[in-house]
Amino acid sequence: MVIVMKPSAPTAIIEKIKQKMLSLGCEVHESKGTDRTLLGLVGDTRRINPSQIEANEHVERLIRVMHPFKLASRDFHPKDTVVELDGVTIGNGSLVMMAGPCAVESEDQLMDIALNVRQLGARMLRGGAFKPRTSPYSFQGMGEEGLKLLKKAKEVTGMPVVSEAMDQENFDMVAEYVDLIQIGARNMQNFALLKQAGKSGKPILLKRGMSATVEEFLMSAEYVLAQGNPNVVLCERGIRTFETYTRNTLDLSAVPVIKELSHLPVVVDPSHGTGKWTLVEPMSKAAVAVGADGLIVEVHNQPEEALSDGSQSLKYDNFQRLMDTVQKIYAVR
Amino acid sequence: MVIVMKPSAPTAIIEKIKQKMLSLGCEVHESKGTDRTLLGLVGDTRRINPSQIEANEHVERLIRVMHPFKLASRDFHPKDTVVELDGVTIGNGSLVMMAGPCAVESEDQLMDIALNVRQLGARMLRGGAFKPRTSPYSFQGMGEEGLKLLKKAKEVTGMPVVSEAMDQENFDMVAEYVDLIQIGARNMQNFALLKQAGKSGKPILLKRGMSATVEEFLMSAEYVLAQGNPNVVLCERGIRTFETYTRNTLDLSAVPVIKELSHLPVVVDPSHGTGKWTLVEPMSKAAVAVGADGLIVEVHNQPEEALSDGSQSLKYDNFQRLMDTVQKIYAVR
Amino acid sequence: MVIVMKPSAPTAIIEKIKQKMLSLGCEVHESKGTDRTLLGLVGDTRRINPSQIEANEHVERLIRVMHPFKLASRDFHPKDTVVELDGVTIGNGSLVMMAGPCAVESEDQLMDIALNVRQLGARMLRGGAFKPRTSPYSFQGMGEEGLKLLKKAKEVTGMPVVSEAMDQENFDMVAEYVDLIQIGARNMQNFALLKQAGKSGKPILLKRGMSATVEEFLMSAEYVLAQGNPNVVLCERGIRTFETYTRNTLDLSAVPVIKELSHLPVVVDPSHGTGKWTLVEPMSKAAVAVGADGLIVEVHNQPEEALSDGSQSLKYDNFQRLMDTVQKIYAVR
Amino acid sequence: MVIVMKPSAPTAIIEKIKQKMLSLGCEVHESKGTDRTLLGLVGDTRRINPSQIEANEHVERLIRVMHPFKLASRDFHPKDTVVELDGVTIGNGSLVMMAGPCAVESEDQLMDIALNVRQLGARMLRGGAFKPRTSPYSFQGMGEEGLKLLKKAKEVTGMPVVSEAMDQENFDMVAEYVDLIQIGARNMQNFALLKQAGKSGKPILLKRGMSATVEEFLMSAEYVLAQGNPNVVLCERGIRTFETYTRNTLDLSAVPVIKELSHLPVVVDPSHGTGKWTLVEPMSKAAVAVGADGLIVEVHNQPEEALSDGSQSLKYDNFQRLMDTVQKIYAVR
Known part of the structure; x- marks a missing residue:
C-alpha cells in the first residue's frame, strides 16, 4: 500500500x-x-x-499495491484448480460443453433437448428451474418440479446438471438435485448467498456480475473459498457497456486475465454474452481459442416457443455446427 | 410493440x-x-x-413501445406517492434529511452521532447493522446488536431509522427494529428479497443498482409493488462508469427522469455517489436543486477511525455547513 | 511513481x-x-x-502518484483563472448564461432568438455554424455565412458569441468572427486542433469528450495551455454510459472535482447532457447549485422546425422559467 | 420510423x-x-x-427502424468489399497480418523490426510517424522523417505500409508515403478528416472510437464512402468500459456484428485492445477464430526502450509463437 x-x-x-x-x-x-x-x-x-x-x-x-484476494490468487496457489463433478472434470485442460434450455419448461421439452445435445457432444446439461427475471410478470421457472426433471434427464443421459440457485431459501433444495450450482450475475454480490454456497461445499458456477471488475469477481469467489469450499468455476457472461446492439459485451480478455491472476477454471456463456443466436457460434469459437475451460450454451428444440431467452437459443442444427467448429479450434489452440 | x-x-x-x-x-x-x-x-x-x-x-x-412497468408508472397512477414513516413523510414536497454513520460500531459512537445530526436538522437516522462488503475479510456489521442500538437511538432522539436488510434470512429481524428497510444496490435484482419486501408491507428504500437503467430500477420497484406494498422510496446512489476519480458517477438526471415516469419518491445518496467527503456538500446542493425528496448522508464522529467508508463520511462541522446550504436551496428550488 | x-x-x-x-x-x-x-x-x-x-x-x-497535468493543475497555479471575453467575465464567481440555437439557420431565426434570450438575461449567444453530425446526410451548418450572422447578432445585442471550430482548416475563420471558440466533445483529443487553439491565443471553450476521464479532459486543456494560451473554459456536457433514456449522463460531480484539481473555469451544457428539453431546467438548477461558472443552453424559436437538436431545445417561455429559477439558486448557492 | x-x-x-x-x-x-x-x-x-x-x-x-447507414450496409451491397493494397488483399477470406512498432523511432529500429516480422509471416508493416498522445509532453512521432523510413522499409521488405494521419494538414503527406492510411480512434468522428479521407480515394483503416457504438462506427465509414471512396477497412481496437485491468475492453462480438450489418472488411488490434503484451496472443487467437480479416499487432525489438506503448509490444519470439497459433486457428476456423 x-x-x-x-x-x-x-x-x-x-x-x-x-x-x-x-x-x-x-x-x-x-x-x-x-x-x-x-x-x-x-x-x-x-x-x-x-x-x-x-x-x-x-x-x-x-x-493499493496487492490484489485483495488471497485464496483465489495464483500467487498463493500456483497450480490450476480442477473441479470434479459426477464424471466430468473442469479445469484440467479439457473443453467441457454444457448445453440445454434457458428454462426447464416440461418433461418433453427437457428430455428432447437433453438427448439431442448429449448426442451432439455436450458433456453437461444446463436448465433453469428458478429464473431471475427483470419483470415480475414474466415466467419465473418451474421450481422444484423443474429440478426433478433435471435429475431425471441426468439419469437418462448420464450428464451432470447445472442449474441456478437464486436465493438462500432454495439453495439447499437446488443442491440436492444438481451437480453444479449456479450463482447468477445479479447475485454475484449477494454475500449471504455466497457464504451459504461456501458452507455447502458443493461445486459452484459463479457468474460475473454485469458491472463487476475482474477483481470484484475474484473477491466474490473469495467469499466462497473463505468458507472452505474450493470448488468454484468462474463464468464470463458479458458486461454492461454503452453498446446496445448486443445484450451485453462479452469480455473475452477476462479469460486470460483470470488465468494470470487466479487458479480457478473459467467457462464462457456466449448466449447471455451476446443475446443473439447468430452471434453464439462465432463467439463460442473465440472463447475456445482464448483458452476457456468450457462453454455454457442455450439450446432449445423450438426457440420460437421458448418461455425464456428464445432469441439467444440455438436450434439443434446450429448447435451441431458449433460443436464441430469449436472442437476443431480446441484441437489446435 | x-x-x-x-x-x-x-x-x-x-x-x-x-x-x-x-x-x-x-x-x-x-x-x-x-x-x-x-x-x-x-x-x-x-x-x-x-x-x-x-x-x-x-x-x-x-x-417495445411501452415501458414494462405498470404499478410504478405515472401513467396508471398520476398522483405522487407519499410514504409515511413514524412521524416523517417522504414525497409530499418536503426535504427529508437522513444522516448517520455508514455502520453502527458501538453505542457511544451511534448515540453521539444521532444526537448531533438530530440537532443539526436531520429528520431520520441511518446506520448499517448488516454491511455488504466486497471483501469477506472486512467488517461485516454488528448484526442484531446494531439494530438494537438503532432502536435505542430512535427512542432517545425521536428520529425514525433506516437500515439495510441484506438477505431473506434477516429481513424480518431488520423489519422489527427499523422504520425504513433499505435494499442495497447490490441486491436491486435480488428478486427473492424484493418479493419478501413486497409481502412485508413495510416501507422500503430501494437503491439503484450500479449498472441498472432507470427502467430496470422501476421494474425492481414493480416487484415490491406487485406484492401489494405501495411504500417504496427510490434512491439514486451513483452508477458505474469509466470515470475512476469518483467511486461512482452520481446520475442526478435520474431524479427528474423518475419524476416523469413514476409517482414514487426519490432520495439521493451523495456519499456513495461520490465516495469522497469533499464532494458530498456540492452534490447534496445539486441533488436538492434537481428536486430530490430527501438526502441520505454519511456522518461520523471520527471518520479516521470509522470501520467502514470513512473517506466519504462528513464530520459534524461539515454536515452543519451542508444543512445550511441545502436548506437555502430547498427554499428557492 | x-x-x-x-x-x-x-x-x-x-x-x-x-x-x-x-x-x-x-x-x-x-x-x-x-x-x-x-x-x-x-x-x-x-x-x-x-x-x-x-x-x-x-x-x-x-x-502513477502525481496527476500528469502541470499548467492546468491547481497545485502549480492555486488562483482561479478568469477568462475575459468582450465585456463578459467567466470564472470570477459570477454566473454566465450562454444561450441560443444549436445551429444558425437564417438571419430571422438567429436575430429573433438572440434578442429574446438577451432580454431574458442571457449574457452570451451560442450558435453553430459548423455542425459535427453523426450522419453525412444531416445538415452540416451554414459555414461562414452563419458566422457572419453571429457577428451581426452580436452587434445588435451586444452579446459576445461562442461557436464551434470543427477543424484546422476553418479554425482561423471562426476565430475572426467569434469571441469564444468551442472545441467540441468529438474533438477533445484532436491534438492538432488543440495545438492550433493554443497558438491562437483566443479564448477556448473545451468540451469534455464523451468517454474522457476528468484527467484526460485536463490533459487536453494542458495541450492548449502548453502553447501559451491561458484562456481555457472547460465544459461538462455529459458522458456516455449504459443508460439510454437520456442522450448522455451529465456528470455534475465533474464540476467540484475540476475545481479541486484545476484553476480553470467550468460551465455546464444541460442540453447535450440530457438530450431532452424537459430535463434541461432541473439539470440547470443542479449545475448552478453544484458551482458551475456558467451554463450553455439551447434555445429555439420553433424547436419543431429546428434543423438540429430540436428535441433538446427550449422555447422562450421555458427558458424564462429556467432563468428565474437558476438566478434564485445562484443567489443562495 | x-x-x-x-x-x-x-x-x-x-x-x-x-x-x-x-x-x-x-x-x-x-x-x-x-x-x-x-x-x-x-x-x-x-x-x-x-x-x-x-x-x-x-x-x-x-x-428508428432502419439503420441510418446506406453505403456501408449489407442490405444495399450484399457482396463483401475487398480492398486491394499494393500486393495485399483484405476482405477476400485470407488473414492479413500487419505488424511493426507503435512508433517509428529510427532507421535501425524500423529496419530490424520490419525484416523480422516479414520473416515471421507478417504481410504488412505498421508504424506511427504522427502519434496522438494524451500528454503534450510525450513523444509525438518523427513526422515526415518517419514516413520516409516506412517507405524505405517497404522497398526493402516488399511489405505495404499502414500509418496514421492525425490531421487534415498532414493527410496528403501521409498519403504520399503509405498504402493504407489509418484514421485513429480519437479521430473517428473528426468529420473533416473523414471527408478528406473520402475524397483522397486512398485505402483507409478506420479505427473504432473508444465509446462508439457499432452503428456510429459504420456512420463514420459512411462519411468516407459517401465521398466516393469504397476502400475502407474497419478496425476493432477496444472500447472503454469500467474495467481497468485492461487498457480497453476488446469487443470481439463487433466482428460478427459488423459482418452481419456491413460488407466492409474488419481487422482487430489486440495490442491497443488490451494494453498488455501477455494478453495479445490469446486475444489474437480469439480474433482470428471469430472471423477477423486480419490483425494489426505491435512488435518491437526492445519493448523496454520503446518510445511509445512498450507495455503492449511483443518481442520477436512472442510474435513468432503468436503467428504459429493464429495460423493454425485460421486453418480450421
Whole structure:
C-alpha cells in the first residue's frame, strides 16, 4: 500500500500516520518528493482500513499495491484448480460443453433437448428451474418440479446438471438435485448467498456480475473459498457497456486475465454474452481459442416457443455446427 | 410493440406471425415499406413474449413501445406517492434529511452521532447493522446488536431509522427494529428479497443498482409493488462508469427522469455517489436543486477511525455547513 | 511513481531498474515486502516513460502518484483563472448564461432568438455554424455565412458569441468572427486542433469528450495551455454510459472535482447532457447549485422546425422559467 | 420510423403530424392503442428530421427502424468489399497480418523490426510517424522523417505500409508515403478528416472510437464512402468500459456484428485492445477464430526502450509463437 500525502500535509500529521501504521504491524518507508511525501507500507497490511486513511484531510489518496484476494490468487496457489463433478472434470485442460434450455419448461421439452445435445457432444446439461427475471410478470421457472426433471434427464443421459440457485431459501433444495450450482450475475454480490454456497461445499458456477471488475469477481469467489469450499468455476457472461446492439459485451480478455491472476477454471456463456443466436457460434469459437475451460450454451428444440431467452437459443442444427467448429479450434489452440 | 421483419422475410411467415399475434389478443397493423415490413401491435400485448418473436430468423428485431412497468408508472397512477414513516413523510414536497454513520460500531459512537445530526436538522437516522462488503475479510456489521442500538437511538432522539436488510434470512429481524428497510444496490435484482419486501408491507428504500437503467430500477420497484406494498422510496446512489476519480458517477438526471415516469419518491445518496467527503456538500446542493425528496448522508464522529467508508463520511462541522446550504436551496428550488 | 515488482523478480533485475531510474535523475526508495518489492520514485520523474517500465516482464505494474497535468493543475497555479471575453467575465464567481440555437439557420431565426434570450438575461449567444453530425446526410451548418450572422447578432445585442471550430482548416475563420471558440466533445483529443487553439491565443471553450476521464479532459486543456494560451473554459456536457433514456449522463460531480484539481473555469451544457428539453431546467438548477461558472443552453424559436437538436431545445417561455429559477439558486448557492 | 404519441396527445396534433409526414413523402400507418397512438412511417423517410418530431411536447418518443447507414450496409451491397493494397488483399477470406512498432523511432529500429516480422509471416508493416498522445509532453512521432523510413522499409521488405494521419494538414503527406492510411480512434468522428479521407480515394483503416457504438462506427465509414471512396477497412481496437485491468475492453462480438450489418472488411488490434503484451496472443487467437480479416499487432525489438506503448509490444519470439497459433486457428476456423 502507498499513502500519498497532500503537498500541504504538516510533518506532524505524517509522523502520526507513520506511527499508526507501525502500530498496526507493518513497515513504513517514507519517500519525500519535492511536492508530495509517499509512505510505502509493506509487511502485514491486513489490519489497515484504507478508507480510514483516506478520511484524513491531509491524505491525497491511498494506492493499493496487492490484489485483495488471497485464496483465489495464483500467487498463493500456483497450480490450476480442477473441479470434479459426477464424471466430468473442469479445469484440467479439457473443453467441457454444457448445453440445454434457458428454462426447464416440461418433461418433453427437457428430455428432447437433453438427448439431442448429449448426442451432439455436450458433456453437461444446463436448465433453469428458478429464473431471475427483470419483470415480475414474466415466467419465473418451474421450481422444484423443474429440478426433478433435471435429475431425471441426468439419469437418462448420464450428464451432470447445472442449474441456478437464486436465493438462500432454495439453495439447499437446488443442491440436492444438481451437480453444479449456479450463482447468477445479479447475485454475484449477494454475500449471504455466497457464504451459504461456501458452507455447502458443493461445486459452484459463479457468474460475473454485469458491472463487476475482474477483481470484484475474484473477491466474490473469495467469499466462497473463505468458507472452505474450493470448488468454484468462474463464468464470463458479458458486461454492461454503452453498446446496445448486443445484450451485453462479452469480455473475452477476462479469460486470460483470470488465468494470470487466479487458479480457478473459467467457462464462457456466449448466449447471455451476446443475446443473439447468430452471434453464439462465432463467439463460442473465440472463447475456445482464448483458452476457456468450457462453454455454457442455450439450446432449445423450438426457440420460437421458448418461455425464456428464445432469441439467444440455438436450434439443434446450429448447435451441431458449433460443436464441430469449436472442437476443431480446441484441437489446435 | 413493433416487429421489424427482415427484407427477405417470406409473406407466409409474416402472415403466420400476424395470426399468432392476433391469437394472443392484440391488434396488428401492417406497414409495408420498400425494404421492410413493420407490424405494429396495439391493445393487450401482455401475453406476447418478445424473445420468442426475436427467435424467428426472419425477424430483424422487436421494438417495445411501452415501458414494462405498470404499478410504478405515472401513467396508471398520476398522483405522487407519499410514504409515511413514524412521524416523517417522504414525497409530499418536503426535504427529508437522513444522516448517520455508514455502520453502527458501538453505542457511544451511534448515540453521539444521532444526537448531533438530530440537532443539526436531520429528520431520520441511518446506520448499517448488516454491511455488504466486497471483501469477506472486512467488517461485516454488528448484526442484531446494531439494530438494537438503532432502536435505542430512535427512542432517545425521536428520529425514525433506516437500515439495510441484506438477505431473506434477516429481513424480518431488520423489519422489527427499523422504520425504513433499505435494499442495497447490490441486491436491486435480488428478486427473492424484493418479493419478501413486497409481502412485508413495510416501507422500503430501494437503491439503484450500479449498472441498472432507470427502467430496470422501476421494474425492481414493480416487484415490491406487485406484492401489494405501495411504500417504496427510490434512491439514486451513483452508477458505474469509466470515470475512476469518483467511486461512482452520481446520475442526478435520474431524479427528474423518475419524476416523469413514476409517482414514487426519490432520495439521493451523495456519499456513495461520490465516495469522497469533499464532494458530498456540492452534490447534496445539486441533488436538492434537481428536486430530490430527501438526502441520505454519511456522518461520523471520527471518520479516521470509522470501520467502514470513512473517506466519504462528513464530520459534524461539515454536515452543519451542508444543512445550511441545502436548506437555502430547498427554499428557492 | 511506484514500481511494483513481481514476486519472482530477480534481485539483479531490480538493481538494474533502480540504476536506470537513478540515471534518469530521480530518487529511488526501495520497500521490500514479503511478496513484492516496491520502488518509490520521487524527484524529477518527467524523463521516465511508464510504458517502458511496464514492458519489463518482471514488473507487475507501475502506479502513477502525481496527476500528469502541470499548467492546468491547481497545485502549480492555486488562483482561479478568469477568462475575459468582450465585456463578459467567466470564472470570477459570477454566473454566465450562454444561450441560443444549436445551429444558425437564417438571419430571422438567429436575430429573433438572440434578442429574446438577451432580454431574458442571457449574457452570451451560442450558435453553430459548423455542425459535427453523426450522419453525412444531416445538415452540416451554414459555414461562414452563419458566422457572419453571429457577428451581426452580436452587434445588435451586444452579446459576445461562442461557436464551434470543427477543424484546422476553418479554425482561423471562426476565430475572426467569434469571441469564444468551442472545441467540441468529438474533438477533445484532436491534438492538432488543440495545438492550433493554443497558438491562437483566443479564448477556448473545451468540451469534455464523451468517454474522457476528468484527467484526460485536463490533459487536453494542458495541450492548449502548453502553447501559451491561458484562456481555457472547460465544459461538462455529459458522458456516455449504459443508460439510454437520456442522450448522455451529465456528470455534475465533474464540476467540484475540476475545481479541486484545476484553476480553470467550468460551465455546464444541460442540453447535450440530457438530450431532452424537459430535463434541461432541473439539470440547470443542479449545475448552478453544484458551482458551475456558467451554463450553455439551447434555445429555439420553433424547436419543431429546428434543423438540429430540436428535441433538446427550449422555447422562450421555458427558458424564462429556467432563468428565474437558476438566478434564485445562484443567489443562495 | 415509428412515432409514439403521448397518452394525452390531442387528435388534432396527431392529425397535423400525419399531414406533415405525408408532405415529406412517406406513408403513415396509424395504430390506435388503448393508451397510445403509434404512427408507423414507411417509404422514403430520408427527409424526416427525428429531432424535430421529438421536440413536439405531445410526442413521447421516436423509434428508428432502419439503420441510418446506406453505403456501408449489407442490405444495399450484399457482396463483401475487398480492398486491394499494393500486393495485399483484405476482405477476400485470407488473414492479413500487419505488424511493426507503435512508433517509428529510427532507421535501425524500423529496419530490424520490419525484416523480422516479414520473416515471421507478417504481410504488412505498421508504424506511427504522427502519434496522438494524451500528454503534450510525450513523444509525438518523427513526422515526415518517419514516413520516409516506412517507405524505405517497404522497398526493402516488399511489405505495404499502414500509418496514421492525425490531421487534415498532414493527410496528403501521409498519403504520399503509405498504402493504407489509418484514421485513429480519437479521430473517428473528426468529420473533416473523414471527408478528406473520402475524397483522397486512398485505402483507409478506420479505427473504432473508444465509446462508439457499432452503428456510429459504420456512420463514420459512411462519411468516407459517401465521398466516393469504397476502400475502407474497419478496425476493432477496444472500447472503454469500467474495467481497468485492461487498457480497453476488446469487443470481439463487433466482428460478427459488423459482418452481419456491413460488407466492409474488419481487422482487430489486440495490442491497443488490451494494453498488455501477455494478453495479445490469446486475444489474437480469439480474433482470428471469430472471423477477423486480419490483425494489426505491435512488435518491437526492445519493448523496454520503446518510445511509445512498450507495455503492449511483443518481442520477436512472442510474435513468432503468436503467428504459429493464429495460423493454425485460421486453418480450421
